[in-house]
Amino acid sequence: MRTLFAKVWDGHVVTPETVDTPAVLYVDLHLVHEVTSPQAFTVLRERGLRVRRPERTIATMDHSTPTLPRGADGRWPFADSQAAAQVSQLETNCAEFGIELHALGQEGQGIVHVVGPEMGATQPGMTVVCGDSHTATHGAFGALAFGIGTSEVGHVLATQCLLQRRPRTLAVNVDGRLGPGVSAKDLALAIIAKLGVGGGTGHVIEYRGPAVRGLSMEARMTLCNLSIEAGARAGMVAPDDTTFQWLAGRRKAPTGAAWDAAVATWRTLPGDPGATFDREITIDASTLEPMITFGTNPGQAIPIGGRVPDPADEADPSARGSLERALKYMGLQAGRPILGTPVDVVFIGSCTNGRLEDLREAARVLRGRTVAIRTLVVPGSQAVKRAAEAEGIDRIVRDAGAEWREPGCSMCIAMNGDRIQAGQTCVSTSNRNFEGRQGTGGRTLLASPLTAAAAAVTGCVADPRRVLER
Amino acid sequence: MEPIRVVESRTAVLPRENVDTDQIIPARFLKVTDKAGLGRALFADWRYGPDGAPRADFELNQPGAEGCAVLVAGDNFGCGSSREHAPWALVDFGFRAVISTRIADIFRSNALKNGLLPIVVDAPTHARLLAAPGAPVRIDLEACTLTLPDGVVVTFPIDGFSRHCLMNGVDELGFLLARDAAITTWEEGR
Numbered sequence: 001m002r003t004l005f006a007k008v009w010d011g012h013v014v015t016p017e018t019v020d021t022p023a024v025l026y027v028d029l030h031l032v033h034e035v036t037s038p039q040a041f042t043v044l045r046e047r048g049l050r051v052r053r054p055e056r057t058i059a060t061m062d063h064s065t066p067t068l069p070r071g072a073d074g075r076w077p078f079a080d081s082q083a084a085a086q087v088s089q090l091e092t093n094c095a096e097f098g099i100e101l102h103a104l105g106q107e108g109q110g111i112v113h114v115v116g117p118e119m120g121a122t123q124p125g126m127t128v129v130c131g132d133s134h135t136a137t138h139g140a141f142g143a144l145a146f147g148i149g150t151s152e153v154g155h156v157l158a159t160q161c162l163l164q165r166r167p168r169t170l171a172v173n174v175d176g177r178l179g180p181g182v183s184a185k186d187l188a189l190a191i192i193a194k195l196g197v198g199g200g201t202g203h204v205i206e207y208r209g210p211a212v213r214g215l216s217m218e219a220r221m222t223l224c225n226l227s228i229e230a231g232a233r234a235g236m237v238a239p240d241d242t243t244f245q246w247l248a249g250r251r252k253a254p255t256g257a258a259w260d261a262a263v264a265t266w267r268t269l270p271g272d273p274g275a276t277f278d279r280e281i282t283i284d285a286s287t288l289e290p291m292i293t294f295g296t297n298p299g300q301a302i303p304i305g306g307r308v309p310d311p312a313d314e315a316d317p318s319a320r321g322s323l324e325r326a327l328k329y330m331g332l333q334a335g336r337p338i339l340g341t342p343v344d345v346v347f348i349g350s351c352t353n354g355r356l357e358d359l360r361e362a363a364r365v366l367r368g369r370t371v372a373i374r375t376l377v378v379p380g381s382q383a384v385k386r387a388a389e390a391e392g393i394d395r396i397v398r399d400a401g402a403e404w405r406e407p408g409c410s411m412c413i414a415m416n417g418d419r420i421q422a423g424q425t426c427v428s429t430s431n432r433n434f435e436g437r438q439g440t441g442g443r444t445l446l447a448s449p450l451t452a453a454a455a456a457v458t459g460c461v462a463d464p465r466r467v468l469e470r
Numbered sequence: 471m472e473p474i475r476v477v478e479s480r481t482a483v484l485p486r487e488n489v490d491t492d493q494i495i496p497a498r499f500l501k502v503t504d505k506a507g508l509g510r511a512l513f514a515d516w517r518y519g520p521d522g523a524p525r526a527d528f529e530l531n532q533p534g535a536e537g538c539a540v541l542v543a544g545d546n547f548g549c550g551s552s553r554e555h556a557p558w559a560l561v562d563f564g565f566r567a568v569i570s571t572r573i574a575d576i577f578r579s580n581a582l583k584n585g586l587l588p589i590v591v592d593a594p595t596h597a598r599l600l601a602a603p604g605a606p607v608r609i610d611l612e613a614c615t616l617t618l619p620d621g622v623v624v625t626f627p628i629d630g631f632s633r634h635c636l637m638n639g640v641d642e643l644g645f646l647l648a649r650d651a652a653i654t655t656w657e658e659g660r
């Protein structure tokens with residue numbers, strides 16, 4: 001009796017773990033972006049090594065890339081020469097080592113965790129790695145997907161393998177059903193608040209239960225994406241018909257008889273009945289409300305109708321200290337309702353919530369309304385952008401007075417020039433509310449696309465369910 | 471990377487929980503294509519004010535923290551992104567070991583590949599270290615022991631492979647490259 005994780009892990013062990021050495025684990029798909037790869041390619045050059053499996057390696061550019069279109073002179077408006085150099089370095093590296101690259105402005109370009117699945121490269125049962133902690137996203141397909149450092153990027157480029165100790169398993173059982181206006185993002189924030197930001201350390205999460213079965217692939221990706229915010233390197237959902245329907249016909253998905261054979265194999269991946277986990281928690285989806293963070297880590301989240309916690313209620317002195325620090329940084333008062341908190345900027349996008357379904361949700365609120373504050377809508381990929389434009393979402397966004405941008409990480413990490421100013425508060429659909437994440441001194445409130453759009457049209461933290469009623 | 475056997479140093483103490491990699495090195499410093507000199511960006515937004523002057527209230531700006539090779543930090547150190555720039559910056563700044571009650575998985579894995587020893591201790595030991603910034607400690611990697619300022623010796627867990635790599639300054643890539651035949655056989659057999 002094995003879990004989903006155990007089946008995927010066991011299927012990729014080249015040499016097993018011993019007391020003295022970790023397992024050699026084979027990697028099916030290696031995704032590469034411009035920020036965490038240059039030093040790895042340097043190691044290959046220094047040692048005279050080649051990329052072992054270029055056909056298992058896909059590169060794109062997303063972090064340092066501008067989200068404004070090319071200028072009249074045909075040049076991209078890079079934030080600075082360093083960003084331009086990093087992007088051009090990736091082009092050179094991919095050309096030299098024979099790697100498929102989806103470069104700036106090309107059809108397949110976008111945030112690495114959005115483009116992998118949408119081209120059908122991410123498939124059930126695979127091992128997927130990338131020099132990026134949100135690689136956990138790909139676990140939505142029943143893949144074992146996790147982030148690695150740059151040294152390990154070099155290991156995978158050179159050997160297609162990693163040295164790994166087997167992690168522990170954590171089942172997150174989600175009963176019930178999400179209510180109207182409550183999304184996978186809210187579920188994920190509730191889970192992180194329950195586990196704590198370090199609660200999943202050393203574990204791979206499997207999300208299970210009726211509420212998870214009922215989620216679309218986009219929503220499952222949002223859920224798995226945020227596993228790392230609870231400290232878990234990977235999060236997985238067992239593949240089912242929803243998964244197969246989403247994958248069918250995508251460019252890199254198998255076709256014909258190969259597709260049928262693949263689906264037959266994928267159907268054997270879900271955990272056996274009775275397989276056990278090292279830990280389990282259960283959460284009831286039907287009790288959840290839209291969630292929003294108030295602090296400086298993703299675990300500091302409350303229901304939208306809740307009050308900012310009071311450090312005085314915290315018994316543990318070091319937790320009390322963290323909370324005090326967070327509230328001071330955020331400029332929030334203990335005990336006050338979070339509803340009505342003034343907001344300066346809204347960001348809708350990122351590998352967490354930059355997919356078509358997310359933009360549709362935001363558009364539900366923006367349609368026929370006007371934004372009260374600066375609002376940036378950044379599609380996760382060129383394909384998402386095209387699909388959204390085909391539906392007229394770009395028009396809804398622009399008509400509301402919001403900015404419709406080119407794909408990329410943008411204001412999630414503020415490396416490309418899209419950022420907020422010190423002291424500004426941003427409701428963001430991204431994944432990290434760390435100090436300065438969206439710009440030095442900036443304050444981030446994480447929420448769903450619906451909640452972010454509700455903040456955009458009201459200029460403050462608002463309950464999207466009420467805004468939609470108006 | 472530089473081998474580690476024994477580290478004898480005073481401790482720099484950063485008594486904050488959940489220190490994330492965006493604090494260890496903010497994202498705007500990641501636009502580099504090499505790893506040299508990142509120590510200047512370590513904890514940049516905590517170390518320096520908006521005018522670029524050092525913040526007097528930041529723990530690592532205290533006179534006693536200068537030259538320390540051991541960082542003692544609050545629970546769950548290194549959470550967040552996978553950027554290896556975090557250990558690069560810590561090592562470039564002069565740290566050889568980080569002690570906490572919990573260290574995030576990807577950070578820990580990255581630290582081990584760069585000659586930065588991640589040490590997890592229990593809460594009572596941690597509390598004693600947090601209470602004594604600047605006190606001398608001794609780390610013996612071969613024996614897996616940490617000698618506290620009062621002379622008490624505690625052991626810390628580290629797997630044999632990581633210890634071997636750190637003690638001999640060898641990297642894992644060589645080990646993996648030596649498995650080439652096994653990898654080929656496995657690829658052919660799947």
Ligand code: SF4
Pocket residue numbers: 062063111112113132134350351352408409412413430431
């Ligand atoms: S969108 Fe944000 S979290 Fe996702 S890959 Fe880009 S920078 Fe990382």
